[in-house]
Amino acid sequence: MKTTSKRIASLIALLLALVTTGLAQEPNVVTAQVDRNSITTNESLILSITVVDTSNSAAPQLPPLNGFQIIGSSSSSQISIINGDINSQTVYSYRLRPTKTGELTIPAFGMTINGQTYSTDPIAIQVSPGNGAPAQQPSDNSGQTAQPSAELKGQDYFVEAEVSNPTPYVGEQITYTFRFYQGASDFFAEQPHLSPPDFSGFWAEKQSDQSQYRAQAAGQSYNVTELKTALFPSSAGPITIEAAKLTIPGGFFNRGVALQTKPIEVNAQPLPPNAPPNFTGAVGQYSISAEVDATEGKVNEPVTWRVTLSGRGNINAAPDPEWPEISGWRDFDSQATINTQVQDGVMEGSKVYERLLLPTRSGQFTIPALEYTYFDPETGAYQNAATAPIPVSIAQGDAEAPLPPPSPAGAEAGQVENIATDIRHLKPVPDHLNAQTRPLTASPLYWMAWGAPLVALGAGIFWQRRQTYRAQNAHLARSSKARKKARQALAQAKKQLEGYSAIAQILNNYLADKLNQPVAGLTHQSRADLLAEKGVPADLIAALDNAYLNAEMGRYAPDAGDPLRGQNLLTEIDKLIENLEKVL
Amino acid sequence: MKKTFALAAVFIAILSLLMVNQAGLLAKSSDGATETMKTANRLYENGQFALAAQGYQQLIDRGYTDSSLYYNLGNAHFKQGDIGRAILNYRRAEKLGPRDSDIQANLQLARAETLDRLEDTAETEGFFHHIARFTRKFTLNELAIFALTAWFALALLIIVLINSRISGAWRETLQYAIALMTMITLLGVAGLGSRMYAEKTRPEGVIVAPEVSVTSGPGNQYVTEFTLHSGTEVGIADKRGNWVLLTLPGGEVEGWVPAEAIEGI
Known part of the structure; x- marks a missing residue:
C-alpha cells in the first residue's frame, strides 16, 4: 500500500514536470517512460509513451520488446489551451510483463510526426525472479485484485464492479472499476452496450481510456475490459452505487445477454472537526507555487501573477486560494486554466491562475505568500501549502493618465480566436459573365460624346444672342421678315388667281415693313420721299410707281379677267421686290 | 425652356447609347x-x-x-x-x-506569402496622389461615365442659366449649382485623366516565375543585379524582344527579366 502510493506519487511528479516544463522549453515531442525500473516476474510495469502536439493520431509502432509481453494497452489524449496556445498530448500506455529475469532493455524507437523523426531513450529494467507463478492480474493501485468467485466458473462472460475504498472521506477520491470478462474465444456481432450507474451523491469524472488485458479466472481464460471512474463523495453518510448494466446484443450465433453488477455501498466519512479557519474544502494532496512575469516594473504597467495549484484530488472543484489585498496595487480577477489527467484511475492536475496586478504607485513591494489549506485523506490530517513571497520593485512610470483597466485574462473565454487564416472562398457563378474587352475610353463614340455639350452650349449661346438682338431691334426684325411675307403673299395670290387686287396690298405691306411705317400712312408722295431718303435709285422708284399704276389700271381694264396678264404682273412684282431688297 | 428639355433628352440618349454599347457585350454569355x-x-x-x-x-x-x-x-x-x-x-x-x-x-x-519585401517610397503625398488613391476604388469605365455625366450636367445647367429668364434667388441657386458641378466635373476629369495616364505610362506586372534574376540589360550576358520571387508586383517600363524592363516601387531601381517570368496585370 505504502510503496504503491509512493510509486504513484513519483510518477505524478514526473508527469507534472513533463507537463510544466514542456510548456517552457523546447518540448520533447516523444518520450517514453516506465513506472518503475525494477520488478519481479510476478509483476507488470507500465510503459507510457507521451506524444506532445500531435496532429496525426497514429499510435506509435513499438519495437520488438525482447523479454516482455504486452498484456494490455490504453491511450488517453488531452488538449489544453493556455493563453490561446493549444497543446495537445496523447499518452499511450502499455502494460508489460517480463518473461525472463535479468537486465532487460526497452529499446529506443523512433516516431515520425509531420515529417520529423523523434526518438526516445532506451530504458533499462532490472527483473528479479518472483515467487510462484506470475500474476495474471495487473496490480491495482488499491491493492485489491479482482477474484471472481467460483460460482462463475464456466460462464462465457460476466461483469463486476468495485470501489477502491468503501469508506472514504467526503471529497476524497475513490476509484470505481467496472470489468467485463469475456470468454477468450467469443466474439460479438455487435458492440456490447454499457449503462453505467448515475453515481448520484458523487462528483464523478469519467475516464476516457479503457484498458484491456487477459486474465485467468476460475480456470478459464478471459479477455478483460476495464473501465474506471473517479468518484468524489459530495456528502457524508451511506451512498449506494447502483448496478451497472451491460447488454450484449444477440447475433447470428449467440443469444442476447443482459449482465449487471451488484450495487456497491459506500459509507462516506465526515472530515475531522478540527479544521483550520482558512480551510475551504480542498481534499487531496496539493502544492501551490507563484511567480510574476517581471520583478521590476513601472507604475500603471500591469504585472502578471501566475499562481499554480497542482496535486491529486478533484482539481476541477478545488476552491480558489484566498486572494490577498495588496496595498498600492489594483488587481483584476482571472479565470483559471485547468489541466487534468487521470493516471491509474487517480485524478491529478493543475489549475493555473493568471492575475493582472496593476501598481498604482512606485516603491518596493512584496507580493505576499499565498496559503492553501487542504485535507489529506491519506494522513487524515489538515495540511498547509504556501507560496513564497515575491519582492517587486516599481519605478515611477511615465506621467500618463492611468491606463483603462486591462481586460482580465478570463475575458478571453468565449472570444472568437483565429486558429488559421485561409483565403476567402470561391465566388458563385454570376448570371452573366462579363465579356467586355475594351474600356469605354477606347471607344471614339465616348470621346465624341464629350463634344455634345460643347455644341449644345454654343448653339444655346448663339440662339440667346440672336433673341436678345431681335428684341432690341424690333423694326429690323420686321424689315427682315418683309421679303418673306411678300413672297408668301405673292404665292398665295398666284394660287387664287387674284392678280391685280392683291398687288397693291402686297406692295404696301412690304414697304411698310421695310420702312418701319404704318401701312395706312403710306401715300404715294410719302412713299416716294421715304424711298428716296433710304437711297433707293430713282428708276427703281419709277418702276414701283409703274407697278402700282399697272395694278390699278389692270383692275378696271377690259381684259381684267385674263389670268395670264395678272400672273405676269405678279412675276414682275416679285422681281421688283427682289431689286428693292438689294438696296433696302 | 422647351429647348432645354430637348437638350436634356439628347444628352440622356447619348449616355444611354454608350451604356447599351456596353450592355451589348454583356449579352454574349449564353x-x-x-x-x-x-x-x-x-x-x-x-x-x-x-x-x-x-x-x-x-x-x-x-x-x-x-x-x-x-x-x-x-x-x-x-x-x-x-x-x-x-x-x-x-x-x-x-x-x-x-x-x-x-x-x-x-x-x-x-x-x-511573398518573399520580397519592397518599400513603396514614391508619391505618398500630394494632390494627384490622393486623387489616384481615391480613384482606385472605381473602374476605368465608372470614372469615364462619371466624368462624362458630370460634364453633361454642367453643360445643361449653364444652358438653363443662359436661356431661361429665371431671376433672383433661383438664379443664385443655379449659379451655386454650376460652381459645384464645375468642381465635380474637374474632379471627375482629373480622376479619369490620372487613371488613364497611370495605365498608359506605368503598366504593372507580377513576377510569376518562382525566382528570377534581374539583369542590367536585356540578355543573359549582363550582370545579375538582384533576384525577385514569385508574387512581387512591379512596374513595366519597357519591352524589347523577349525581355522586359521592370521598375520596383519608387521607380529608382530597375532591371531586365525574361518576358516569361512576368505577366502584365
Missing part, C-alpha cells in the same frame, strides 16, 4: 460559359485546384472578363501554392471589381 464555370467551381471544391484553374483560364481565353472568374482563378492558383499567379489574377479581378472586399482580403493574404 454559350455554356456559366456551365463551364460551375464545373470549375465544383472541381475546386473537390480539391482539384489545377483542373479548376484550367477551367477558369479557358473562359478567360475565350474573352470573358468577369471579376469573379479572375478571383476564382486566383484562389485556385493560391491553393496550388502559386502565389505569383494568385496575385496576378487577384489584381486583374481588383481592376474589374475594385470595391470587392473578398478580393482585397485574399490579395492581402497572398501578398503576405
